[in-house]
Amino acid sequence: MTTIAFIGLGNMGIGMATNLAKADYDVRAFDLSDDAVSNAVKAGCKAAKDIRSAVSEADVVVTMLPAGKHVRTVYTSEDGVFANAKEGALFIDSSTIDVPTARDVIAKAEANGFSMMDAPVSGGVGGAAAGSLTFMCGGEKSAYDQAKPILDHMGKNVFHAGEAGNGQVAKVCNNMLLGIHMIGTCEAFNLAEKLGLDAQTFYDISSTASGQNWSMTSYCPAPGPVPSAPSNKDYAPGFAAGMMLKDLRLAQEAASTARVSTPLGAQSEALYALMEAAGKDDLDFSGVMKLIKGSL
Ligand code: NAD
Structure with missing residues (x-):
């Protein structure tokens, strides 16, 4: 079974993580808010107490965070995703963030030997809950091909927009x-x-x-x-x-x-x-x- 770490379970993330759990993925949920994590547990995810325990066994990491600074911290800090993910893991950042941060974090992921895509969404909270989001993906085609079956459980339209940051x-x-x-x-x-x-x-x-x-x-x-x-x-x-x-x-x-x-x-x-x-x-x-x- 594919294990997915989901980080950022706010208005959007909770619906998306719920749809992954419904699709029978093993979803490890982490958020700074305990309430957000317990909502995810009610929806069928497993609670993770920090980023390390969320990502250490994950094949795929999905993030849904407020802004570029949060994305940079979650991926690049000492106790973050890069430092704790297993070899060969794929990272999908669905937050809406500035283009330079998206490109820089993806370049750092690749320098650390990981695949990563930016994959922001449109469709709002209703689309997140209904699994009908539109995903706009930027990054290597191989990363897109690997991500697509997972994104299909959260979205209705999934596009590859080209290079990193193009999403x-x-x-x-x-x-x-x-x-x-x-x-x-x-x-x-x-x-x-x-x-x-x-x-x-x-x-x-x-x-x-x-x-x-x-x-x-x-x-x-x-x-x-x-x-x-x-x-x-x-x-x-x-x-x-x-x-x-x-x-x-x-x-x-x-x-x-x-x-x-x-x-x-x-x-x-x-x-x-x-x-x-x-x-x-x-x-x-x-x-x-x-x-x-x-x-x-
Ligand atoms: P939100 O504020 O409801 O959720 C963000 C979550 O991230 C919060 O639960 C917060 O606790 C968590 N978080 C912040 N820093 C963290 C960290 N370091 N580690 C772990 N968790 C952390 O925001 P949202 O409405 O879910 O939006 C998320 C992203 O999706 C944003 O980038 C937003 O622009 C984008 N977006 C939102 C909508 C919408 O309609 N709400 C639509 C499209 C795109």
Whole structure:
């Protein structure tokens, strides 16, 4: 039986680890939070008291951590993954982190004789629980081929995006585009309403015309047209504005490093930073509608 160490059992990690346990992998769960570990045990994983006991017998290590600094610590510290994993282990980092850290940690893994991929996800907490995430993988094709059957238990779409770090590139570029078209969609619905056109009528027209986009048809920020959208629950998340801001900041960091101009990405970051400053970053990211309307 394949043994998998799972480190980082927060909102996303718990659903993912649960799906691996359901698929009959021997899952060793570690998190700094005891509550997170006991949730994983209830879901069929075995508790590990530290990184060493989680990874020492693992064929595969999956991490789902908040940011690049946590990923670097978990893998490279003296009592971390590199120092304790068994020979030939494969590492999969599914956290959303900055591209340079992803590339650097993978290079260090390879220098230590391990295979490693960045494999960030989209699909949110619901997708993690349902096993329907999209994985965007960067790294050697051989690592991807080895990881794919495991990722298939946690996701519906699994892509190999090319070299190390390319998964993170795909993730931040996708989410920058999502932030931009969400804000544009809010502006269009707000202007339509202010000019006397109700949301449903504008939706019926624009969703079949050239303004159509995912933010409109799957997640409409104006209440009414898409019943499942957070706009109908006073913008309860969903995907929090604070998480969108994190991804937009990563995109701006990457754009600055690559000396690429992303003016709409920069504007999107600034608008979501206003939501944070107003203490409203726990709203769904479509709640940027409130900012556009002046009712935040
Ligand atoms: P979270 O804060 O709920 O979970 C992170 C977990 O990591 C926590 O339980 C924390 O205790 C643990 N942790 C932190 N440092 C650790 C360490 N040194 N050792 C062991 N455990 C440690 O975050 P989340 O919402 O699960 O997100 C995880 C990652 O997934 C982030 O990078 C996020 O950007 C990304 N992501 C989140 C969503 C979402 O909708 N929540 C969607 C896509 C991607």
